[in-house]
Amino acid sequence: MLTRDQNTLLVQTGPDTPMGRLFRRYWIPALLAEELPGPDCDPVRVKLLGEQLIAFRDSEGRIGLLDEFCSHRTASLYFGRNEECGLRCAYHGWKYDVEGNCVDMPSEPANSKFKSRIKQKAYPCVERGGVIWTYMGPPELKPEVPELEWAMLGDGQRFVSKRLQESNYLQAMEGGIDSSHVSFAHRFNLDDDPMHSGTEGNKYLKADTRPKFEVAESDGGLVIGARRNANDEEYYWRITQWIMPWYTIIPPFGTHNPLGGHAWVPIDDTTCWAWSINYHPTRELREDELAAMQNGDGIHSKYVPGTYRPLANKDNDYLMDREAQRQKKTFSGIEGISAQDFSLQESMGAICDRTKERLGTSDAGIILARRRLLAVLDDLEDESLPGLETEHQRVRSTSILLPKATPFKEGAGEALHMVEGEDFVSI
Amino acid sequence: MLTRDQNTLLVQTGPDTPMGRLFRRYWIPALLAEELPGPDCDPVRVKLLGEQLIAFRDSEGRIGLLDEFCSHRTASLYFGRNEECGLRCAYHGWKYDVEGNCVDMPSEPANSKFKSRIKQKAYPCVERGGVIWTYMGPPELKPEVPELEWAMLGDGQRFVSKRLQESNYLQAMEGGIDSSHVSFAHRFNLDDDPMHSGTEGNKYLKADTRPKFEVAESDGGLVIGARRNANDEEYYWRITQWIMPWYTIIPPFGTHNPLGGHAWVPIDDTTCWAWSINYHPTRELREDELAAMQNGDGIHSKYVPGTYRPLANKDNDYLMDREAQRQKKTFSGIEGISAQDFSLQESMGAICDRTKERLGTSDAGIILARRRLLAVLDDLEDESLPGLETEHQRVRSTSILLPKATPFKEGAGEALHMVEGEDFVSI
Amino acid sequence: MLTRDQNTLLVQTGPDTPMGRLFRRYWIPALLAEELPGPDCDPVRVKLLGEQLIAFRDSEGRIGLLDEFCSHRTASLYFGRNEECGLRCAYHGWKYDVEGNCVDMPSEPANSKFKSRIKQKAYPCVERGGVIWTYMGPPELKPEVPELEWAMLGDGQRFVSKRLQESNYLQAMEGGIDSSHVSFAHRFNLDDDPMHSGTEGNKYLKADTRPKFEVAESDGGLVIGARRNANDEEYYWRITQWIMPWYTIIPPFGTHNPLGGHAWVPIDDTTCWAWSINYHPTRELREDELAAMQNGDGIHSKYVPGTYRPLANKDNDYLMDREAQRQKKTFSGIEGISAQDFSLQESMGAICDRTKERLGTSDAGIILARRRLLAVLDDLEDESLPGLETEHQRVRSTSILLPKATPFKEGAGEALHMVEGEDFVSI
Missing domain, CATH: 3.90.380 (Naphthalene 1,2-dioxygenase Alpha Subunit; Chain A, domain 1)
Structure with missing residues (x-):
């Protein structure tokens, strides 16, 4: 039997909760490897610890796991085009690489520096054991990839x-x-x-x-x-x-x-x-x-x-x-x-x-x-x-x-x- | 026309509400008799005045109306086995009689006294007029069975x-x-x-x-x-x-x-x-x-x-x-x-x-x-x-x-x- | 990017919100004209700016847009009878004209003056350009019908x-x-x-x-x-x-x-x-x-x-x-x-x-x-x-x-x- 407070502490894992912060110190099984079968495959919606994300594999086979909602106007990147080493939002064409860098911003003037100030939330991923793992915690504390x-x-x-x-x-x-x-x-x-x-x-x-x-x-x-x-x-x-x-x-x-x-x-x-x-x-x-x-x-x-x-x-x-x-x-x-x-x-x-x-x-x-x-x-x-x-x-x-x-x-x-x-x- | 407070008083009947306490002074039509057709029949989920309950008829034909959720780990007794004069939780085998006594606790040591301290919430039931009635109020105030x-x-x-x-x-x-x-x-x-x-x-x-x-x-x-x-x-x-x-x-x-x-x-x-x-x-x-x-x-x-x-x-x-x-x-x-x-x-x-x-x-x-x-x-x-x-x-x-x-x-x-x-x- | 308060101000349009009050200053496209095809046609549920309403065309072809819920006991006028220049609630027969006047109250004594004190919320409507428009704001501020x-x-x-x-x-x-x-x-x-x-x-x-x-x-x-x-x-x-x-x-x-x-x-x-x-x-x-x-x-x-x-x-x-x-x-x-x-x-x-x-x-x-x-x-x-x-x-x-x-x-x-x-x- 737990107190109500203890139970709440244990069950809540969103971004601003104690247990959520603890879990974010570990690598997390995010997808089956088969869900991202190859380069430029279909993007996949992923929800983990209360965060809505989008997973894709880029043209080089690298795995990206981004905030689902575009930094620009919050449209879902699920409708995005996964092509030429990045995921491009279908609304105004902003394009992100697997690290969340905005690599193209075709709706803004060609000489705009705006895109260098945009960073889509991105979590590092690795593939091991048929599973795509991600790490959602502080970069400086990232542990070694699991060896279960x-x-x-x-x-x-x-x-x-x-x-x-x-x-x-x-x-x-x-x-x-x-x-x-x-x-x-x-x-x-x-x-x-x-x-x-x-x-x-x-x-x-x-x-x-x-x-x-x-x-x-x-x-x-x-x-x-x-x-x-x-x-x-x-x-x-x-x-x-x-x-x-x-x-x-x-x-x-x-x-x-x-x-x-x-x-x-x-x-x-x-x-x-x-x-x-x-x-x-x-x-x-x-x-x-x-x-x-x-x-x-x-x-x-x-x-x-x-x-x-x-x-x-x-x-x-x-x-x-x-x-x-x-x-x-x-x-x-x-x-x-x-x-x-x-x-x-x-x-x-x-x-x-x-x-x-x-x-x-x-x-x-x-x-x-x-x-x-x-x-x-x-x-x-x-x-x-x-x-x-x-x-x-x-x-x-x-x-x-x-x-x-x-x-x-x-x-x-x-x-x-x-x-x-x-x-x-x-x- | 009522005030908002009057309306609230009248419509809310949960365990801790005034109208809920009033209604718990009376026998309550709970199920059709035909829903519990005979000894050891299927348990039935019942919700009354906001409380989730489980009804069953034991091997002797007695009617039980228990809290739906097992005292042990809160699994639903809906999945329980109704056999040999009691309803047995499918998770760890705790068994209750129609009065809510824990009559078997096979997951604990044979000499454990723990089960004597467990009492599953249970409401008395009677069958009359094609209806199974229950009484959810204070035992000492239980009235006579309805004679409508x-x-x-x-x-x-x-x-x-x-x-x-x-x-x-x-x-x-x-x-x-x-x-x-x-x-x-x-x-x-x-x-x-x-x-x-x-x-x-x-x-x-x-x-x-x-x-x-x-x-x-x-x-x-x-x-x-x-x-x-x-x-x-x-x-x-x-x-x-x-x-x-x-x-x-x-x-x-x-x-x-x-x-x-x-x-x-x-x-x-x-x-x-x-x-x-x-x-x-x-x-x-x-x-x-x-x-x-x-x-x-x-x-x-x-x-x-x-x-x-x-x-x-x-x-x-x-x-x-x-x-x-x-x-x-x-x-x-x-x-x-x-x-x-x-x-x-x-x-x-x-x-x-x-x-x-x-x-x-x-x-x-x-x-x-x-x-x-x-x-x-x-x-x-x-x-x-x-x-x-x-x-x-x-x-x-x-x-x-x-x-x-x-x-x-x-x-x-x-x-x-x-x-x-x-x-x-x-x- | 807006503050949370700015966003809330912009998106909420219910009756007691600032934006809701602003929008109620304008004529509002409410229904397609074809949704009310002729005199005494079927009543239609309409929801606008958070208000649940019922639209009908009376025997003379006049358009009514009333509070969906009867003033009497709040039953939906959707089940009402649209006949003889008014919409009659199916529960106790109270009848409203397109202006919300209670024109018949057959459940009360014939000499009752009660109906004269009942006014069902009603919004004026006009038909123009294939659209039925309504005005939900203060009557004294009603603008001219749109000329888009x-x-x-x-x-x-x-x-x-x-x-x-x-x-x-x-x-x-x-x-x-x-x-x-x-x-x-x-x-x-x-x-x-x-x-x-x-x-x-x-x-x-x-x-x-x-x-x-x-x-x-x-x-x-x-x-x-x-x-x-x-x-x-x-x-x-x-x-x-x-x-x-x-x-x-x-x-x-x-x-x-x-x-x-x-x-x-x-x-x-x-x-x-x-x-x-x-x-x-x-x-x-x-x-x-x-x-x-x-x-x-x-x-x-x-x-x-x-x-x-x-x-x-x-x-x-x-x-x-x-x-x-x-x-x-x-x-x-x-x-x-x-x-x-x-x-x-x-x-x-x-x-x-x-x-x-x-x-x-x-x-x-x-x-x-x-x-x-x-x-x-x-x-x-x-x-x-x-x-x-x-x-x-x-x-x-x-x-x-x-x-x-x-x-x-x-x-x-x-x-x-x-x-x-x-x-x-x-x-």
């Missing part, structure tokens, strides 16, 4: 999708931190999930619905251990990494299945992008795996055609099927791991009112993540922040059996760190 | 429907109190209305559009007499009962036709449920009558499929037919008694601005109903309130011819009281 | 349409004042526009995108000269008239093509009517011209059937065609002169935030129009205002070649004044 494991792999080893979530980012991210709901919301679907197949983890998940949580701070955020009974001597540990400000890594199910992870990125205060990534550090994804992911299975989604909005959404009650619920084909009546999560998260309202909740011991990860986010607000000006340095990002989640007496961080040891080219640890 | 005539009859003697009205409850209820509009809004349709057929009442209604109103306080609310000319010696009186807080009984048209009544129940401040009831105290409804009611005739409505929203609604201009209006098939161009009323009521705006109206003598019933509602706000803490006691509810409307010199209340006499098993009085 | 050239011509010499624009009126009107955008937004479509055909103007427009602006005050508003290079000795001048409060006249393209003009009339603060008029002072419009106009070509629009909303609108991204944009069939990807303008204007947001713009020398007309509107707010009570007198309205735009040394107003001379029955001046 999934972002550093070869293209064949990774599948990235994004999905519109019609709620604040925080309740979405809390779902990614929360290992406890898996035994319920996904209970009847663990066996058919492509990421879960053929492992003994499902067995423990279903048998013990009351995980005991232990949470430790990491350099980048939190390491969240959820302990379930396995046998007389051992516990089954599912250990989740939360990397500031919004990345979660799902504990694996066997080493033969791909890993999964998420990024939970605010569009504005009432919607967010749920980024979903499957990847395998030591092999390429198989065709059948890719086909399932492209089909929207597992943590990915089926879309309303032409959009990134899920086909099952609040306007159609997430295609609720009460009969399937009654027959224990699904726990909530909603089909698909992804929709099972976001239907419940969106049902809390656009912004969850955390003054009304009653948290238990199984919410330890969520409680500490909120606490850490709020605490970091005091260090907004620090050069280093949790999760900012690439070393903080080179971590792994794991699922292991440990003797009952062994503390989980000690027992997991190197399994929590990424080692390039080497496999991860999972039962 | 239509609620006490056998199932075959009654037909109940509900309809979404997209306006504040008050302008809807005022339509129910107002006998004067019948001569206009329904003018060309009185003869084909099933409740009106074969009576001389229509004749007087059309001949004298200028009823003279006399209004008297009753124990339960108001008795509103509308006097029209009949012949040299007599007046035709249509006498309407308004029973606090929101019931109206339509004066009858002959004793061979069913009676009609309404309840006008706030969903929130801009929408309400218009409950419509036909009933006959001394006989079962005929098949042809039931067929017409099910078809949405008379005071009932045709719906957008799968909803209780009328097919003729503000998004389609109530299926306005100007040609029918010109040809005097309908007075306003709208078809159907019910839609003729709510189209005009909704056209006042979501909340009627009563600072702008100019009331005449024909508005006496409305004026006094508002006055009485406002006056009762001073007695909010009283044990007894008008309309609260079952004796207040055992009343009837009537339509009679009275000698010109006879005062209407005196002339109507026992016709205004319900006598079980005996017929009502009407010409 | 297009309004005074015979029916065959004029084509008038209106179109819903989903933005504040000011950014729409600024588009009409702004001659500079023509070289860009319409660049690839000048030659196929019916108003532009067969003239040398297009050549200069495309060759010189950097017009130099000179602006002078006129009695009625502004005369805005946009100078482009023509040849060694001459400039090509396009001279636009802006007539207070919201009329613009497009400079002509040859004298064989019809002229064009607009009125930009606030519906409320976030929508406006864009009136578009083509006309020729000395000949009737040809059938092929009329066919093109009726088809929505040029400054006119294709509509969503049954509405005045453009078929290309913000809900369908204005039917953006990126391929046509790439192939230089259109500059912005949007088809049609009209949609090219309003797509950009609406893209600024419902109300353009003028604190963010950066104006250049080509925006001189817009800057001075705003300045003049703001300045006139100090003279709100004056009997005469710019554009109020018919003499102010009898002006013409022109497009001419002038020797480089000749000042444009001097060079244009009588070309800027309307002379009945004589042709206008244009190359």
Whole structure:
């Protein structure tokens, strides 16, 4: 349970908010690389942290991310012409390069110096891991480009999708931190999930619905251990990494299945992008795996055609099927791991009112993540922040059996760190 | 005409408003019984007086009406599993019984006492007269279950429907109190209305559009007499009962036709449920009558499929037919008694601005109903309130011819009281 | 760039705002004459300057424009019966004539004097030039009916349409004042526009995108000269008239093509009517011209059937065609002169935030129009205002070649004044 002020601090991410300033210290997943397929492709509207922007790739392939509205008369650059190394406003022809410089102003006298005084807001972008990232913070504090494991792999080893979530980012991210709901919301679907197949983890998940949580701070955020009974001597540990400000890594199910992870990125205060990534550090994804992911299975989604909005959404009650619920084909009546999560998260309202909740011991990860986010607000000006340095990002989640007496961080040891080219640890 | 403050007092019914507190002293029609057809049926979202709730019937057939949002993390219980005598949240499996007790908390340690400290908001419910009623007020002040005539009859003697009205409850209820509009809004349709057929009442209604109103306080609310000319010696009186807080009984048209009544129940401040009831105290409804009611005739409505929203609604201009209006098939161009009323009521705006109206003598019933509602706000803490006691509810409307010199209340006499098993009085 | 306060002053036009009071000093284009086709026709909802009104033509053909909501109980008169020289409310039968007098009150006693005390808000109307005009200001200050050239011509010499624009009126009107955008937004479509055909103007427009602006005050508003290079000795001048409060006249393209003009009339603060008029002072419009106009070509629009909303609108991204944009069939990807303008204007947001713009020398007309509107707010009570007198309205735009040394107003001379029955001046 939070005070109203604490909740407000956590959920608001616009330009002039504390959390908005914090998030602007990090690189932000902005678009799928495929949304800007090549030089001079169509400009794309992008909204991030409440700012309306326009993305384009110029004739040389450079990526621009500009204020959507032209400096001149505030017409949208969405209608602009992307040609000859710049985006030209369709109203009076002002043209900007990827850095926001006004490189042509054909409506003013040829000898005018006016254009040198115009600077369209522009954010630097890089492409890595199938994602176009941007940095919206103070230039002098720009950190290194993220080196999350999934972002550093070869293209064949990774599948990235994004999905519109019609709620604040925080309740979405809390779902990614929360290992406890898996035994319920996904209970009847663990066996058919492509990421879960053929492992003994499902067995423990279903048998013990009351995980005991232990949470430790990491350099980048939190390491969240959820302990379930396995046998007389051992516990089954599912250990989740939360990397500031919004990345979660799902504990694996066997080493033969791909890993999964998420990024939970605010569009504005009432919607967010749920980024979903499957990847395998030591092999390429198989065709059948890719086909399932492209089909929207597992943590990915089926879309309303032409959009990134899920086909099952609040306007159609997430295609609720009460009969399937009654027959224990699904726990909530909603089909698909992804929709099972976001239907419940969106049902809390656009912004969850955390003054009304009653948290238990199984919410330890969520409680500490909120606490850490709020605490970091005091260090907004620090050069280093949790999760900012690439070393903080080179971590792994794991699922292991440990003797009952062994503390989980000690027992997991190197399994929590990424080692390039080497496999991860999972039962 | 009201002051802005008076209007605000009357129209706002949320938990912390005076009128909201008053309404919470009464039993409230919450759902049609058919919406919860049997044990372990689908949970149903319910909104009443601004509160979002979830209704269900447990394995034993008991009715629960809980806060929609789980005490734990505020996910909607709409996605919950209704099984084994409780509703289980789909997120982390917390389970509530119909009284809001947390009877299972499988996400917490088996020996946790946490669940005994959790109480989901729950309102008591009863089923009577085809309606599920709830009581949302202070438990120690809970009154007896309503004994309105239509609620006490056998199932075959009654037909109940509900309809979404997209306006504040008050302008809807005022339509129910107002006998004067019948001569206009329904003018060309009185003869084909099933409740009106074969009576001389229509004749007087059309001949004298200028009823003279006399209004008297009753124990339960108001008795509103509308006097029209009949012949040299007599007046035709249509006498309407308004029973606090929101019931109206339509004066009858002959004793061979069913009676009609309404309840006008706030969903929130801009929408309400218009409950419509036909009933006959001394006989079962005929098949042809039931067929017409099910078809949405008379005071009932045709719906957008799968909803209780009328097919003729503000998004389609109530299926306005100007040609029918010109040809005097309908007075306003709208078809159907019910839609003729709510189209005009909704056209006042979501909340009627009563600072702008100019009331005449024909508005006496409305004026006094508002006055009485406002006056009762001073007695909010009283044990007894008008309309609260079952004796207040055992009343009837009537339509009679009275000698010109006879005062209407005196002339109507026992016709205004319900006598079980005996017929009502009407010409 | 404006201050926030200046922008607020300019964009708000409700009854109690300074600009709203200014606009109410002028006759206002309210409906197309065809919307009220004859005596006792269907009433039509009209919203102007934030006021909800109802228009009708009575049995004698007189035009009424009343407050939409009945004085009695605020039901909408849209459902009223238009018959026997008045509009009768469908709720209780109160009937109003075109002056707002309550001429019948059948719900009250026959001898009641109440109706004489009821006055429904009513605005005087006149029909001229295919348009029904209304005056919403103080009766004692009512000016003469407008004598804009297009309004005074015979029916065959004029084509008038209106179109819903989903933005504040000011950014729409600024588009009409702004001659500079023509070289860009319409660049690839000048030659196929019916108003532009067969003239040398297009050549200069495309060759010189950097017009130099000179602006002078006129009695009625502004005369805005946009100078482009023509040849060694001459400039090509396009001279636009802006007539207070919201009329613009497009400079002509040859004298064989019809002229064009607009009125930009606030519906409320976030929508406006864009009136578009083509006309020729000395000949009737040809059938092929009329066919093109009726088809929505040029400054006119294709509509969503049954509405005045453009078929290309913000809900369908204005039917953006990126391929046509790439192939230089259109500059912005949007088809049609009209949609090219309003797509950009609406893209600024419902109300353009003028604190963010950066104006250049080509925006001189817009800057001075705003300045003049703001300045006139100090003279709100004056009997005469710019554009109020018919003499102010009898002006013409022109497009001419002038020797480089000749000042444009001097060079244009009588070309800027309307002379009945004589042709206008244009190359």
